[in-house]
Amino acid sequence: MVSYSLSENAYLKIFFHAAKHPHLPVNGVLLGRQASDVVVIEDVIPLLHHWTSLSPMMEIGLDLAKGHAEAREMTLVGYYQASERLDDTALAPVGERVAQKIRDQFNDAVAFVIDGDKLGTGDPALLPYLPQPSTSFWRPCIAQSPAFTTGSNFLLAKADSPSRAIALVRDHNLHEKFGDFDDHLEDVTIDWLRNIHRDSHEHHHCLSTTMTIASAFKGTLVHCPSLGQLQVLEDHILLVDHQGFITYVGPADSEASVEFLAKIDISTTIIPSGGFLLPTFCDLHLHAPQFLFQGTGLHLPLMQWLNEYAFKSEESLDSQPELAKAVYIRLAERLRDAGTGAVLLFGTINNTANLILAEAMQTIGIRALVGKLSMDISSRPSYVEPSALSSLHSAEEFIDGCRDLVSSYEPHRRLVEPVITPRFVPTCSDELLQGLGKLARDKGVRIQSHLAEAHEEVQWVLSERHKDDIDVFDNFDLLTEKTVQAHCTFLDTDMLSRMAGSCSAVAHCPLSNSYFSEKPFPLREALDLGVPVGLGTDIAGGYSIDIMNSMRQAVAVSRIRDGTRKLSGGEQSLAIDWKDALYLATRGGATALGLSCGVFQVGAPFDAQCIELYKESNKGVGALDFFEPQSGITLGILEKWWCIGDERNRRDVWIQGQKLDVNNALERA
Incomplete structure (x- = not known):
C-alpha cells in the first residue's frame, strides 16, 4: 500500500494559497518523488484562483509547472483545490x-481538497482523494485511521505544520505575499513557481526556508x-534542511546568502581553502558477495571464473549468515571510505543473506539498491533455484522484506530499496524472465542484469535462444527506463x-571489461546516442572498489580506442576526458539510478564528500605534492587530484545530510 508524506513547506503553501483567497476556488499541483512505496510531497505550485474549467x-500553467518540477528532478505527483x-x-x-491527467504520468497520484472548516483549528485541513480501481x-x-493520524497512510513530515501555518498567517501575513499563476499573469514579476519575494523591510523571505536549516x-x-560541464563554485554557501535536502546554493557575498546566514541559528562548516565539496560517487555495478575474494582469480576466462570463484563465494555467504554480516558490513565501510554514496548491488539467491546486505548498507549509511539474484539455470548444481516459480516467489518475498526492513524509518531516511536481478540470460529460463518483467511492473522496482558482456556468453545465447540477449530482455519487458545493464x-x-x-542505462565497467570481455565498451558512441551511462567497479571482476580507479580506466580505454580510430582513418573522436569521467562517476550514475543526487542544486539530497588537496599553501595531502604556493581550487589541481588522489x-562524507563516520587516512598523509 502506497503512503504519502507531506512536507511542511508543501502544507504551508497550500494553506497560504487558500488563506489569500478565502472566498474563491484555488488550485495547484503537488511536486515530489517516490521512494519505494512512499510518495514524498516536497513542494507545491499554485495555479489559479479564477477557474471553472x-x-x-x-493547461499552460500545468505545462510550466511540469517543466519546473523536472528541472528540480521532481515529478508532478498530485493536485489540490x-x-x-x-x-x-x-x-x-x-x-x-x-x-x-497527472495520474496518467504518475500512477500513484493523489488529490487533496482543503477542508475549510478545519483551516483555523490546528488540525490538518486536507481531505485526500484517490482514484477508484x-x-x-x-x-x-x-x-480505518483518518488521514494524518497514527496508522494512516497520509503523514505530515512535521506534525505542527497546521498550527505553524495559522501563526504565520495570523502574525506575519505571509499569505498576502503568496502568488499563483493568475497573479503572475497580472504582474510578471511575481515568482509563482517558487514564491520567493521581499517584504516591505527588504528582508529576503523564501517560503521553502520555513523548514528548519540543519547544516550550513x-x-x-x-x-x-x-556531461562536459564542470563547475567550480568558489566561496559559496550551501544550506541543508532537517530532512537532508539542499535548500539554498549561492555566492557567499550575495545579499541573499548574507541574510540567510544571519537568520539561521547554527554554526557554519567552513571548507578549508585547500579543499572542496564534491557529490559522492555512484557505483552502478558491484557483486557484494564477491567482495569475499576481491583481487583473486582474474587469470581465468569468464565462465570458468564464475564456476571456480563467484558461485562458490555466493554459496558460502548464503550458508553462513555470520560471515555474510561480517563481509557486508566491511563492504559498506569500504564504500563509505571510498566516497561512494550510492551503489547498485548484486546479492545472492538467498533472501536471508540479501536482507543482511540491505541492513548493512542502511546501518552504515550507504544509499543502496539491492538485488536478489534470480537464476533457475546453473552449471553448479548446488547453487541454483529449483524452478522459475520458486525463483519468482523468492524475488517477490525479497522485495516485500526489503521494504519492510526500512519501513520504520522516515521516508527521507530510507536508503535501501530492492531491485529485480536476473543474473544474465544463460542462467534464466524464458519463464523466469517473463515473470520477472511482470514482477518489476507490478512492484514498480528497478531492474539490473548483465548484457552482451563476453564473446562466449553472446555466442551461447545465440545458439540456445536463437537471438541476441538484448532481444531476450526486450521481449520480456526487462529493457525499460528503470533498467541498468552492465x-x-x-x-x-x-x-x-x-x-x-x-x-x-549502462554500467560501464572498464576494469573488469579488460579482464573478461574481448572488446571495450563503445562509450563515446553510447554517450553521443543519448544512452544513460554511469561507472561500475564490478567487484570482483574488477579488483578495485574505488570508483576513482574506474574513472581513470574509463579515460585510458577511451584514449586507446581513439588511437585505433586515428590509425584507421576515422573522423569522430572516441575519447573522453577526466571531466567527462567525473560526471559519469557522480551525476551520470545518479541519473542512471533515477536518483536526484550527484549535483549541488536546490531540492537534491545532500550527498557529498569533502576533499582536501593541500593544508598550507604548498603542503599537499596524501600523494599530492606542490612545490609552489597554491591558492584556491583550480582545474589544474583538480586534475592532479583526479589522477593521483x-x-x-x-575528510568527510555526508549522505542525505547525515555525516558518516569516515575512517579516512589523513593521519597517514
Whole structure:
C-alpha cells in the first residue's frame, strides 16, 4: 500500500494559497518523488484562483509547472483545490480531470481538497482523494485511521505544520505575499513557481526556508551538472534542511546568502581553502558477495571464473549468515571510505543473506539498491533455484522484506530499496524472465542484469535462444527506463540506439571489461546516442572498489580506442576526458539510478564528500605534492587530484545530510 508524506513547506503553501483567497476556488499541483512505496510531497505550485474549467490558461500553467518540477528532478505527483464554500469538500469535475491527467504520468497520484472548516483549528485541513480501481473516478480516501493520524497512510513530515501555518498567517501575513499563476499573469514579476519575494523591510523571505536549516557550509563546491560541464563554485554557501535536502546554493557575498546566514541559528562548516565539496560517487555495478575474494582469480576466462570463484563465494555467504554480516558490513565501510554514496548491488539467491546486505548498507549509511539474484539455470548444481516459480516467489518475498526492513524509518531516511536481478540470460529460463518483467511492473522496482558482456556468453545465447540477449530482455519487458545493464561491450550502434530509445542505462565497467570481455565498451558512441551511462567497479571482476580507479580506466580505454580510430582513418573522436569521467562517476550514475543526487542544486539530497588537496599553501595531502604556493581550487589541481588522489584526501562524507563516520587516512598523509 502506497503512503504519502507531506512536507511542511508543501502544507504551508497550500494553506497560504487558500488563506489569500478565502472566498474563491484555488488550485495547484503537488511536486515530489517516490521512494519505494512512499510518495514524498516536497513542494507545491499554485495555479489559479479564477477557474471553472480546464481552460487554456490552466493547461499552460500545468505545462510550466511540469517543466519546473523536472528541472528540480521532481515529478508532478498530485493536485489540490479549495472550493468557494468552506463546507464544500467535493473534488470538482475539473479537479478530477487534472488529477487524472497527472495520474496518467504518475500512477500513484493523489488529490487533496482543503477542508475549510478545519483551516483555523490546528488540525490538518486536507481531505485526500484517490482514484477508484480501473476507473477515472476519484473518491475520498476512507480508511480505518483518518488521514494524518497514527496508522494512516497520509503523514505530515512535521506534525505542527497546521498550527505553524495559522501563526504565520495570523502574525506575519505571509499569505498576502503568496502568488499563483493568475497573479503572475497580472504582474510578471511575481515568482509563482517558487514564491520567493521581499517584504516591505527588504528582508529576503523564501517560503521553502520555513523548514528548519540543519547544516550550513561555506567554501568551494565542485560538481558536473551535465556531461562536459564542470563547475567550480568558489566561496559559496550551501544550506541543508532537517530532512537532508539542499535548500539554498549561492555566492557567499550575495545579499541573499548574507541574510540567510544571519537568520539561521547554527554554526557554519567552513571548507578549508585547500579543499572542496564534491557529490559522492555512484557505483552502478558491484557483486557484494564477491567482495569475499576481491583481487583473486582474474587469470581465468569468464565462465570458468564464475564456476571456480563467484558461485562458490555466493554459496558460502548464503550458508553462513555470520560471515555474510561480517563481509557486508566491511563492504559498506569500504564504500563509505571510498566516497561512494550510492551503489547498485548484486546479492545472492538467498533472501536471508540479501536482507543482511540491505541492513548493512542502511546501518552504515550507504544509499543502496539491492538485488536478489534470480537464476533457475546453473552449471553448479548446488547453487541454483529449483524452478522459475520458486525463483519468482523468492524475488517477490525479497522485495516485500526489503521494504519492510526500512519501513520504520522516515521516508527521507530510507536508503535501501530492492531491485529485480536476473543474473544474465544463460542462467534464466524464458519463464523466469517473463515473470520477472511482470514482477518489476507490478512492484514498480528497478531492474539490473548483465548484457552482451563476453564473446562466449553472446555466442551461447545465440545458439540456445536463437537471438541476441538484448532481444531476450526486450521481449520480456526487462529493457525499460528503470533498467541498468552492465558491460554491453558487444552492442553495436543499432543496439545502443535501442538502449537509448528505451532509456535503459549502462554500467560501464572498464576494469573488469579488460579482464573478461574481448572488446571495450563503445562509450563515446553510447554517450553521443543519448544512452544513460554511469561507472561500475564490478567487484570482483574488477579488483578495485574505488570508483576513482574506474574513472581513470574509463579515460585510458577511451584514449586507446581513439588511437585505433586515428590509425584507421576515422573522423569522430572516441575519447573522453577526466571531466567527462567525473560526471559519469557522480551525476551520470545518479541519473542512471533515477536518483536526484550527484549535483549541488536546490531540492537534491545532500550527498557529498569533502576533499582536501593541500593544508598550507604548498603542503599537499596524501600523494599530492606542490612545490609552489597554491591558492584556491583550480582545474589544474583538480586534475592532479583526479589522477593521483586517494582516500587520504577525503575528510568527510555526508549522505542525505547525515555525516558518516569516515575512517579516512589523513593521519597517514
